[in-house]
Amino acid sequence: MFSPSYTITNKMLMAIAKIEAAEEVIRHAPILPLWEKQFKEDAIVRAVYHGTHLEGNQLGKDEAKDVLLGRDVIGRPRDIQEVNNYRKVVELIDEEANKKIDKLTEVFVKKIHRLITFKILPDDQAGEYRLKQVVIRNSQNGEVTFRPPPPIEVPFLMREFLYWVNRDDKDQIHPVLKAGLAHHELVRIHPFIDGNGRMARSLATLILMLGGYDIRRFFSLEEFYDKDALSYYENLQKASAGDLTSWLEYFVSGASIEFDRVKEKVLKLSKDTKMKEQLGGQQIFLTERQIKLIEYLQEIGYVQNQSFGTIFSDVSEDTVLRDIQDLIKKGLVKKIGSTKGARYVLV
Secondary structure, eight states, rough: OOOOOOOOHHHHHHHHHHHHHHHHHHHHOOOOHHHHHHHHHHHHHHHHHHHHHHHOOOHHHHHHHHTTTTTOSSSHHHHHHHHHHHHHHHHHHHHHHHHSSSOOHHHHHHHHHHHHHHTTTTTTTTOOOOOOOEEETTTTTOOOEEEEOGGGHHHHHHHHHHHHHHSTTTSSSOOOHHHHHHHHHHHHHHHSSSOOOHHHHHHHHHHHHTTTTTTTGOOOHHHHEEEEEHHHHHHHHGGSSSHHHHHHHHHHHHHHHHHHHHHHHHHHHHHOOOHHHHHHHOOOOOOHHHHHHHHHHHHHHOOOOOHHHHOOTTHHHHHHHHHHHHHHHHHEEEOOOTTTTTTEEOO
């Protein structure tokens, strides 16, 4: 029976408190529909780019975004395939969270793996538990840093793991801790020949969402790991000795940093009471440039013609003025003064 060993520390409790506070703000923040859509799309791009980059994918963030948008990109076919595959995984996780599925099954886990490794692994390895022993080596010196369980144990360990995941223990273990423990256990079992990291991160995200921490699908845990990949792998390896305390501190801290980052962005773009009254609940669509202008106005307080170049380096002054005129018509911005030194402010 899977029974993880760890101690709940003050560091974990403080990080969970930050997560709870951020989740509350994000859940109740009034956000314009187009902004909400763009937040979700941005989270998908970040999850896909960082989730594959962490595993050695060589595409840049803009290139990964172009792949997701169906544009032609010059790159290794494997890299392009990995990005497309992981997008489908992110979408599947989102669908399952929306359905509020009550348990994870082996069939579902294998389905995710097939998506992750489609056209990457041979058909007889995609979505199938590994049949041979593997080892994890240090990429610098080639030393074996971790030896996962032998393949004969994998089906049994996965059944134990899924039984543990599916237990109704909401009163005994916090969903954020459960997601962190699940992440590590999947990496430890290493059930597949390849794609185990992406599998572990995607299932941890799903467990968070099913536990009530979906924060409107605005977050991406992958970015935190990818920004310091060495620390991510070191923390995973440290926990392989059996005590998961330090790994959980790392995992929960990462989640709190990501949730807090999303909270700050949401607060910056949330409608204040006055704007909410003006809109009267109607749906207003803004372009990406207009959203950037609103962000700038909320941060700086005003914008003038001479500031346009600092906000948009490759857009003409006339184009920016047209965007501002449209914001004025929508009742979001007003003009103060009538010369070149006029200021534009939020209403």
